[in-house]
Amino acid sequence: MLSAFQATAILAFASSVLAAPAQVCNDATYPTQIRLAYSNDRAMAVSWNTKIKMTKPTVAWGPDTHMRDSADSDVSTTYQSSTTWNNHVVIEGLNPDTKYYYSPECGNVTYTFTTARTEGRGTPYQFAMIGDMGTFGPDGLSTTVGKGAANPLAPGDLTTIQSLSARIDDFDLVWHVGDIAYADAWLKEENGGYAAPLNTSDFGMEYEKILNDFYVEIQPISAVKPYMVxxxxxxxxxxxxxxFTICPQGQLNFTGYRAHWNMPFYKSGGLENFWYSWNHGMVHYITFNTETDFLNAPDQPGGEGVEDAGPFAPFGAQLAWLKADLAAVDRKRTPWVIAAGHRPWYVSTTEYIECQVAFEPLLLEYGVDLVLHGHKHFYERHSAIDNGTAQDLNNPTAPWYIVNGAAGHYDGLDTPTLPLVPTSRDIIVAYGWSLFTVHNCTHLTTEFIASGNNTILDTATLYKDRTCALN
Structure with a gap:
């Protein structure tokens, strides 16, 4: 049986000439927090928030600024304690790798996006990866931090959002691998004297303020580049x-995350925004869920048992989906398979062995090339690894592992455990993000970009000896 979120998300989306009833436009219907997500190479998901429910969320779009076409949906949803409504529309009938103009209704700004490259397209491109990024400024990371936090920004440093914005033309998409906004840190910030309580009788207010501020802050990126999560x-x-007793019902069980995003699970047979995949040129991308829905997951008593969340599917469903998804990849057309899940199992601090037990066998069996993690607030590049045994990057048979949870949040950076694990090849304790270049069928390069000044602090290239059928 479909969940309410699934049923909402897979409603039939209509594309037509502007024919929907006109929405009364005012401050309450003005679109904010605009964010894109790939649907497939001929469709793009557009999401935004308003202060009230939209009768029929509509997006004007077209190949030029005239935007003579429109797409609409019935998806305008909220949840208990939310101060906004989430509106989701999928624009279909597009051409691959093509620039379009669009504008959510009741806005006065025109944005652009470029659709995904067709599967098998062999032209090189870049994508950005971040992990563990919250707000910046008054309710997040800034040049000051509260009690118990560390590593403030130095005066004049760019934030990660500013760094990404400065290089917005260099990458096709952003992949945010977990820990988005850190709205749940509101009580910690208040107790540390960093944030003043907004209303001690309503614990939802500071949470919602941080959440909304984050989505506004990332809009310069997420409104023009697909922001996958x-x-x-x-x-x-x-x-x-x-x-959990202080949490309003709407702030439990991943509710905000489930409502805000519209990832292409319905195109890939996945589940909500938890696990899904998509193709973009030479790469098959997979997002998996390290928080729930596998044996000894953190939501289960046998795991950390601290999240009080999930499960969201019958036992075994996530791993069955992952196996089927990997088995269906055409490696001649999408030779690169890159997977991302939040918690790392190769890292120089607490390793999440329950995640390794669940996911590593399938990643090895199907020859995944690269695995990306966040969760630990530093950057650590590893070798390729087969069950703990390191391989170099010259045609390895095992996945290459990179941990990057250094995008920045209120609590600052982490200190790795010494000595470093044997598979570690470089470690950097600085705020930053990763830029990947997919050169061709055989070469893929990573660079760690220091957010503060956009300098490159680490780089490495993976080589795979193979022949592909690209165009």
Missing amino acids: AVGNHEANCDNGAN
Whole structure:
């Protein structure tokens, strides 16, 4: 049986000439927090928030600024304690790798997006990866931090959002691998004297303020580049997993995460925004869920048992989906397979062995090339690894692992455990993000970009000896 979120998300989306009833436009219907997501190479998901429910969310679009076409849906949804409504529309009938103009209704700004490259398209491109990024400024990371936090920004440093914005033309998409906004840190910030309580009788207000501020802050990126996401532990509940009794119902069980995003699970047979895949040129991308829905997951008593969330599918469903998805990949057309899940199992601090047991066998069996993680607030590039045994990057048979949870949030950066694990090849404790270049069928390069000044602090290239059928 479909969940309410699934049923809402897979409603039939209509594309037509502007024919929907006109929405009364005012401050309450003005679109904010605009964000894109790939649907497939001929469709793009557009999401935005309003202060009230939209009768029929509509997006004007076209190949030029005239935007003579429109797409609409019936999806305008909210949840208990939310101060906004989430509107989701999928624009279909597009051409691959093509620039379009669009504008959500009741807005006065025109944006652009470029659709995904067709599967098998062999032209090189770049994508950005971030992990563990919250707000910046008054309710997040800034040049000051509260009690118990560390590593403030230096005066004059760019934030990760500013760094990404400065290089917006260099990458096709952003992949945020879990821990989005850190709204659940509101009580910790208040207790540390960093944020003043907004209303001690309504614990939902500070959470919603941080959440809304984050989506506004990323809009310069997410309104023009697909912003793909994976779920992290800080999406689970409103209070860092410590005291669920203070959480309003709408701030439990990944509710905000489920409502805000519209990932292409319905195109790939996945589940909501938890696990899904998509193709873009030479790469098959997979997002998996390290928080729920596998044996000893953090939501289960045998795991950390601290999230009080999930499961969202029958036992075994996620791994069955992952196996089927990997088995169906045409490696001649999409030679690169890149997977991302929040918690790492190769890292120089606490390793999440339950995740390794669940996911690593399938990643090895089907020859996944690269695995990306966040969760730990530093950057660590590993070798390719087969069950703990390191391989170099010259045609390895095992996945290459990179951990990058250094995008920045209120609590600052982490300190790796010494000595470093044997598979570690470089580690950097600095705010930053990863830029990947897919050169061709055989070569893929990573660069770690220091957010503060956009300098490159680490780079490495993976080589695979293979022949592909690209165009």
